[in-house]
Amino acid sequence: MTVETTLGPSGTEEEHTPELLGPWALMWRKFRRHRVAYVSLWITGLIYFMALFGDFLAPEKVDETNRRGIFVPPQGIHFLVTDEDGSRSFQLHAKALKMQVDRATMRRSYVQDPDKIIPLGFFVEGYSYEILGLIPSKTHFFGPKNPRDIVYFLGSDRLGRDILSRIIIGTKISMSIGLVGIVVSLVIGVSLGGLSGYYGGWVDTLIQRLVEFLRSIPTIPLWMGLAAAIPLGWPPLYTYFVVTIIVSMIGWTSLAREVRGKFLSLRNEDFITAARLDGLTDWEVIRKHMVPSFSSHIIASLTLAVPLMILAETSLSFLGIGLQPPIVSWGTLLKEAQNIRSIIEAPWLLIAPGTMIVIAVLALNFLGDGLRDAADPHAH
Amino acid sequence: MSSRHLAVFLWYHPWRATSAMFGFLYRRLLYMIPTVFLISVVTFVIIQLPPGDYLDTLAAELSDSGGLDEGTMQALRDQYGLGQPMYVQYLKWMSQILFHGNFGISFEKNIPVNDIIWDKLGWTFAISLMTLLFIWMTALPIGIYSAVRKYSAGDYIATFFGFIGLAVPNFLLALVMMYVAFKYFGQSVGGLVSPQYLGEPWTFDKFLDLLAHIWMPIVVVGTSGAAALIRIMRANLLDELYRPYVVTARAKGMSEFQLLLKYPVRVALNPFVSTIGWILPTLVSGEIIVAVVMNLPTTGPLLLRALLVQDMYLAGSLILLVSILTVIGTLVSDLLLAWIDPRIRYQ
Amino acid sequence: MPQIRMHTEPDQTSHTVQPLVEIRGLKTHFFTDDGVVKAVEGVDLDIHANRTHCILGESGCGKSIMARSILRIVDAPGKIVEGSIIYRPGDGRSVDLAKMRPGSRDLREIRGQDIAMIFQEPMSSLGPITKVGKQIVETIHLHRRVSKAEAKEQAIELLDKVGIPRPSERFEAYPFELSGGMRQRAMIAMALSCRPRLLIADEPTTALDVTTQAQILDLIAELKEELEMGVLLITHDLGVVAEVAEDVSVTYMGKVVEKGDVFSIFEDPRHPYTQALMQSVPKLGMEKRHRLPAIKGMVPHPLARPSGCAFRTRCSQAMAGVCDKDEPGLLKSGKTDVACFLYQEETASV
Ligand SMILES: Nc1ncnc2c1ncn2[C@@H]1O[C@H](COP(=O)(O)OP(=O)(O)OP(=O)(O)O)[C@@H](O)[C@H]1O
Ligand code: SF4
Numbered sequence A: 001m002t003v004e005t006t007l008g009p010s011g012t013e014e015e016h017t018p019e020l021l022g023p024w025a026l027m028w029r030k031f032r033r034h035r036v037a038y039v040s041l042w043i044t045g046l047i048y049f050m051a052l053f054g055d056f057l058a059p060e061k062v063d064e065t066n067r068r069g070i071f072v073p074p075q076g077i078h079f080l081v082t083d084e085d086g087s088r089s090f091q092l093h094a095k096a097l098k099m100q101v102d103r104a105t106m107r108r109s110y111v112q113d114p115d116k117i118i119p120l121g122f123f124v125e126g127y128s129y130e131i132l133g134l135i136p137s138k139t140h141f142f143g144p145k146n147p148r149d150i151v152y153f154l155g156s157d158r159l160g161r162d163i164l165s166r167i168i169i170g171t172k173i174s175m176s177i178g179l180v181g182i183v184v185s186l187v188i189g190v191s192l193g194g195l196s197g198y199y200g201g202w203v204d205t206l207i208q209r210l211v212e213f214l215r216s217i218p219t220i221p222l223w224m225g226l227a228a229a230i231p232l233g234w235p236p237l238y239t240y241f242v243v244t245i246i247v248s249m250i251g252w253t254s255l256a257r258e259v260r261g262k263f264l265s266l267r268n269e270d271f272i273t274a275a276r277l278d279g280l281t282d283w284e285v286i287r288k289h290m291v292p293s294f295s296s297h298i299i300a301s302l303t304l305a306v307p308l309m310i311l312a313e314t315s316l317s318f319l320g321i322g323l324q325p326p327i328v329s330w331g332t333l334l335k336e337a338q339n340i341r342s343i344i345e346a347p348w349l350l351i352a353p354g355t356m357i358v359i360a361v362l363a364l365n366f367l368g369d370g371l372r373d374a375a376d377p378h379a380h
Numbered sequence B: 001m002s003s004r005h006l007a008v009f010l011w012y013h014p015w016r017a018t019s020a021m022f023g024f025l026y027r028r029l030l031y032m033i034p035t036v037f038l039i040s041v042v043t044f045v046i047i048q049l050p051p052g053d054y055l056d057t058l059a060a061e062l063s064d065s066g067g068l069d070e071g072t073m074q075a076l077r078d079q080y081g082l083g084q085p086m087y088v089q090y091l092k093w094m095s096q097i098l099f100h101g102n103f104g105i106s107f108e109k110n111i112p113v114n115d116i117i118w119d120k121l122g123w124t125f126a127i128s129l130m131t132l133l134f135i136w137m138t139a140l141p142i143g144i145y146s147a148v149r150k151y152s153a154g155d156y157i158a159t160f161f162g163f164i165g166l167a168v169p170n171f172l173l174a175l176v177m178m179y180v181a182f183k184y185f186g187q188s189v190g191g192l193v194s195p196q197y198l199g200e201p202w203t204f205d206k207f208l209d210l211l212a213h214i215w216m217p218i219v220v221v222g223t224s225g226a227a228a229l230i231r232i233m234r235a236n237l238l239d240e241l242y243r244p245y246v247v248t249a250r251a252k253g254m255s256e257f258q259l260l261l262k263y264p265v266r267v268a269l270n271p272f273v274s275t276i277g278w279i280l281p282t283l284v285s286g287e288i289i290v291a292v293v294m295n296l297p298t299t300g301p302l303l304l305r306a307l308l309v310q311d312m313y314l315a316g317s318l319i320l321l322v323s324i325l326t327v328i329g330t331l332v333s334d335l336l337l338a339w340i341d342p343r344i345r346y347q
Numbered sequence C: 001m002p003q004i005r006m007h008t009e010p011d012q013t014s015h016t017v018q019p020l021v022e023i024r025g026l027k028t029h030f031f032t033d034d035g036v037v038k039a040v041e042g043v044d045l046d047i048h049a050n051r052t053h054c055i056l057g058e059s060g061c062g063k064s065i066m067a068r069s070i071l072r073i074v075d076a077p078g079k080i081v082e083g084s085i086i087y088r089p090g091d092g093r094s095v096d097l098a099k100m101r102p103g104s105r106d107l108r109e110i111r112g113q114d115i116a117m118i119f120q121e122p123m124s125s126l127g128p129i130t131k132v133g134k135q136i137v138e139t140i141h142l143h144r145r146v147s148k149a150e151a152k153e154q155a156i157e158l159l160d161k162v163g164i165p166r167p168s169e170r171f172e173a174y175p176f177e178l179s180g181g182m183r184q185r186a187m188i189a190m191a192l193s194c195r196p197r198l199l200i201a202d203e204p205t206t207a208l209d210v211t212t213q214a215q216i217l218d219l220i221a222e223l224k225e226e227l228e229m230g231v232l233l234i235t236h237d238l239g240v241v242a243e244v245a246e247d248v249s250v251t252y253m254g255k256v257v258e259k260g261d262v263f264s265i266f267e268d269p270r271h272p273y274t275q276a277l278m279q280s281v282p283k284l285g286m287e288k289r290h291r292l293p294a295i296k297g298m299v300p301h302p303l304a305r306p307s308g309c310a311f312r313t314r315c316s317q318a319m320a321g322v323c324d325k326d327e328p329g330l331l332k333s334g335k336t337d338v339a340c341f342l343y344q345e346e347t348a349s350v
């Protein structure tokens, strides 16, 4: 008997006997099918790992200057060494450099010293730090085996500081600004959007006008004004905090709109009416019934707002009105590449932190997109 | 004629479109008043934030080169109400602007703000508007292509570049392009014209030179906007492509290209045009940052400098005017939208 | 015109008139990610000029897709995989629409001019931001070489003909300014603008209220007489069939299970499916309209098509070992053609 069915490998069986999956499990399953988003989740996780364990990953101290290593181009990693008798063996190493100064033009250049190699290894000893600010340690993930050697994997800057280490350490500030900014946006956005959508009426009108106002003006000049008002003498922590707040001003308007829309559509749903008739207070209705039903959407929009904030911090710091130099962030790193002359002399100052920013922002964007698709039951 | 008949007559009369348009314009203009007022207040608060009396700074600076006599100091103090409560200062500032067109003086340069800002503002808006055109000219066809040839190689390429465009900050792109232009094409970078044309009267050659320079800021400022609009256009059009009215048009015997442009694209164009509402502000913002990097003679570098040295009236006037001009630009886009989409002007 | 097969019909001596459209063995499948959906699975159908042919069937049984296959406007991933759709333009020639390239000029000339179509959703079937008049004028310009003024005049005339009051004012209206009934009338005006020889109406009244439904159906019937066109009317509604149909085809899961003239079908339905459909409609010509009565069971998932007779999962007379083995063909039985083993002695006795 030939049953004329064309069930695919995944089959329609699933549809006939729907599994009882919770909304989060369903979302997760949908999300995992979105391959780019799934990979982005891993990359994002890796970047936050970098933010948490920066000192472990960084081969050199961030503010360690080196007069003999100014504007060193990125140094490659080599795998094989040749002995005197010509036999080759495996040994991770970098070639040592010799600085030469052209007396006439006063230009520095570096040549490889063929006789000297710098052996590299994993879990090597280096400067001392505390893991997560708690456990003292000297072990670093990767670097020269001899603590006194310096290798610039991504080149060095005008003071001979290691760009790679600075990027790794800068991750903490740059990525956390996004996160802290999100918390601030979340609080403002959800409360204003919720008020607006739940009560409607003049509250709604007022808040909507405010949102429209903020969206209708070019925000950069305003932030520039706000950021410029930060006194230069302030301690870095204050500056960090104020910049975070300025940056979070970007995210909340769109979040408030989204939350408002959700509230408006939920307000008239049967289960909300039922909850109200049960005698729950407004606050309980919101907390127990409304927020859970759109939290996945909020997570998605929050994820999409993080990259915007990272970009904003970077832009402000780059202009010199955001975070100031002793603080290491991707923005302050790029400030080193502000004029075309330094870029031409040392393009890695631009390329290395720039690539890092683009990777982080891309990953967060893809991640947010994937989450949004997974959260949307009507997505095709 | 009964009033009902009159109403029906008016409703179907050909000039009702025009009158609806005027009603729309009128409402939008009314909306603008509180917006502009809010902008002026916010601007004033921001430029007041840093502590100190700017006239003191000015006096201190000028005292080296002769200084200001007490009379002038007093006159200036009175003119701007420095040292008085904030709202008095605000009112004085505003009334000078509203009734005398006087935006105050630039403390640093010691000349009226009016003398330095207008051509810079002009350039900022010229570049922003040209960028808008650039964005539309690229995003529209690419977005349509991406939607119609969904999941084709071209669509994937467009999507990929779209994401990259969104992820690269303006100033980074500016730096990279300047680097590439300098290193591989030997082009002089920065500015809107080559150094030899600076301060020269406008000639055809200078104009050509301008064109050779201006494309770069336009592309840099426009890339992220274009990337966003490509995605918006693609999504909008995908929403429309499979609607029944498209099938109707096809069943009438229209060619695919014709019906695409006449129906779904026209409908998808609305949310697209309405993006001016938020895209113009971001373009102006982007232009300001890029101008700093590329050293363009626009508001960007001027504003940054004014903010850093706390040249309050110059900074305030720039923020105020840039914002107001943006709001006006947005209004124009709304009118354009109402003109394209009849549903909007009747709501 | 290389891609069209055209040949002159041999001189017809038979007494029956040649059908306007002759569908043979039509199969339209959707190639989806989950499998092949056989929306139309071997349909034979004749549509005659000056007659109304009703297609009756439950939701999802392929009526719309079949109708769209005629005009070749099935959306991807749908494809005609087999069969022919012979259309006779009336000059002695015949074309096989199934063999034409969907976007080709020749096919586009047939669309809207020879064969026009109106749809279920009057709300969304007109371009939302284009004036109604312009949409009609556009159709006229597509197929006729007339001046703008003439086209406008014709359009206003058409609007008048389909019963739209103050047509010259409505000419300037946008679809959102018209009621559902008015929009459907405008759709009909547009469909008729080039005097088509066949009008396909896919559930033209489903979205309308009862009074408007009757008006629209009357309008279609009137215009059919006047223009002597064939009408292919798709519907769920037995009342509609009783009122306007001359020929009826009952469809189930992409196949015609019974067909005949309207009297035979109503008087002596043979197929168990048709019988089930008829159960709550006692007599022909009743004023009251009936929705299709619920038949026990559900239409199987389109990807899980039962073997043999597709209706066997819901058929009370299904014969084990017969109905699940082969597919019954459409054979003459009584006054109608039926695809059911109950009426096919030779197969049933095996
Ligand atoms: N784009 C598509 N992709 C996959 N399957 C489709 C598509 N369009 C239609 N189908 C399938 O084709 C079958 C027939 O659809 P069709 O629209 O012709 O039904 P119908 O008889 O017109 O129903 P209704 O009365 O609801 O209009 C359905 O099973 C449907 O699942
Ligand atoms: S063939 Fe068998 S299953 Fe199909 S309708 Fe006839 S009796 Fe029922």
Ligand SMILES: [Mg+2]
Pocket: C063, C064, C065, C202
């Ligand atoms: Mg249908």
